[in-house]
Amino acid sequence: MSRLIDGKVISAAVKERVGGEVAALKAKGIMVGLAVIIVGDDPASKIYVANKKKACEALGIISEEYALPEDTTESELLDLIGRLNNEKRINGILCQLPLPPHLDEKLIINSISPEKDVDAFHPVNVGRIMIGDYDFVPCTPAGIMEMLKYENISPEGKSCVVIGRSNIVGKPMGMLLLHKNGTVTICHSKTKNLKEICLGADILVAAVGRAKFVTADMVKEGAVVIDVGMNRVDGKLYGDVDFDAVKEKASAITPVPGGVGPMTIAMLMQNTLTAAKKQNGIA
Ligand code: GUN
Secondary structure (H helix, E strand, O other): OOEEOOHHHHHHHHHHHHHHHHHHHHHOOOOOEEEEEEEOOOHHHHHHHHHHHHHHHHHOOEEEEEEEOOOOOHHHHHHHHHHHHOOOOOOEEEEOOOOOOOOOHHHHHHHOOHHHEOOOOOHHHHHHHHHOOOOOOOHHHHHHHHHHHHOOOOOOOOEEEEEOOOOOOHHHHHHHHHHOOOEEEEEOOOOOOHHHHHHOOOEEEEOOOOOOOEOHHHOOOOOEEEEOOOEEEOOEEEOOEOHHHHOOOOOEEOOOOOOHHHHHHHHHHHHHHHHHHHHOOOO
């Protein structure tokens, strides 16, 4: 039976720290502001954006929501981002993905000023992560690193296996583990011998997007298992890990819900604070 890595507890600790720093800045007359842009009516995106707004309010971060209609043109969206890039009161800009198909996601992300790119999706910030000189880290991998730190789990010298190679999770996750001296393998849909590779993992991160993909026979006794999955099946939320079976083998494991999910928003708050500090010449 493994130890539960509780994202609710750890995210609360991060938010408390961020909220304290936001209050200290406010006392010096510096307000922290985040602009969140959402285009269209995707129900999941609307929930994510509402949660981000709620978290901002709880921590004293000013949030401005720009809810744009589905038929917003590329130039309208670029105009808005251009204005927000130049607004002093806005420290961070987040454009909720996915965008409707007529909008070029790459072009939109590239138009956000790297100094305000709290998602860390801009190529400048991606490149900075690669060379290990970064201010912003994508929120999900950042949240996972925070969880490992809180639990005193060091990746150093460990075999770290990441399943999934997305730009948002898998690739940056691999880099962050590498920066902490982990020996990193990134697996994907074309990986051969996935089970054998996973069985070698001391730290296993599942970011696949398929419910209960990681089964107990893929997990080494005593491994640390991090589940990034958010798969809705018949209205119920499942992770990428077969939690009930895997928890009997792992030494520590994140649940779904209540694991990585809550960390993501906490790290967005952290990135927004970092942006405000940088823009005001602090730290
Ligand atoms: N859609 C799903 N996750 C994310 C995220 O972390 N940031 C943005 N901007 N969109 C998302």
